[in-house]
Amino acid sequence: MATRVHSLIRMPVAHTRRFGAIEYDPSSVLTFPSGLPGFDGHSLFTVVEQPELAPVVFLQSVTAPELCFLAAPVAMIDAHYELALNREDLDRLDLDPARSPVPGVDVLLLALLCAPENGPLTANLLAPVVINLHNHRAVQAVRSDLRYSHQHPIPSTAEPVCS
């Protein structure tokens, strides 16, 4: 999403604590109409990719230099994840409430990761970020059931395996 379209077109610049000043394509900016829980005023994020972390990405606020999340495709964590969107979230995404959005076609699901220095990497599957691929509107869709954890552990395959 953060591709540079043309060298002659001057892209806007976001100042970030993690990446310094970065150019971003305004047409690829994700708009969270109501922010995220705890970050209510923060609506505009750009996706920053680093090849060595793909398909994990950073969601960097374009207005708050210090605000950045690490996010992974939900399908990478749970291939059978079942999305549940309430009416409010469907409206915020501008999706038709009469039909279920298809992941990968209509929407992209990302899980926000918590990556502490000491302690396991976890993903919030209770509240995935849902991006409407047609208009780049996004919500953090908080489920009201207890089916998925907000601290779903991600096993590290790099850990030594005892035989």
Add this chain to the structure above:
Amino acid sequence: MLVIRRRPGETLVIGENVEVEVLDATPSQVKLGIRAPKSVAVVRKEIHLTRDQNFASAREISHGALARLSDSLKNRPDSFKNLPR
């Protein structure tokens, strides 16, 4: 956990200032009305969990964890290397 049985229209009180009234109940859902001072935050538990988890996620992107993640992703199947655009 304290368990109290109440019917629609009945109320319980928490501390000096918080009242919880059962407005309606069906076999699958209970509708509650809450009277509390502005200083008392009333929020659905899943929103509260997500807010705290978001604070932790925004705070905790450590170099060590990124290095471990990068290592573990090398062993992933290629089908996840590219996000849909």
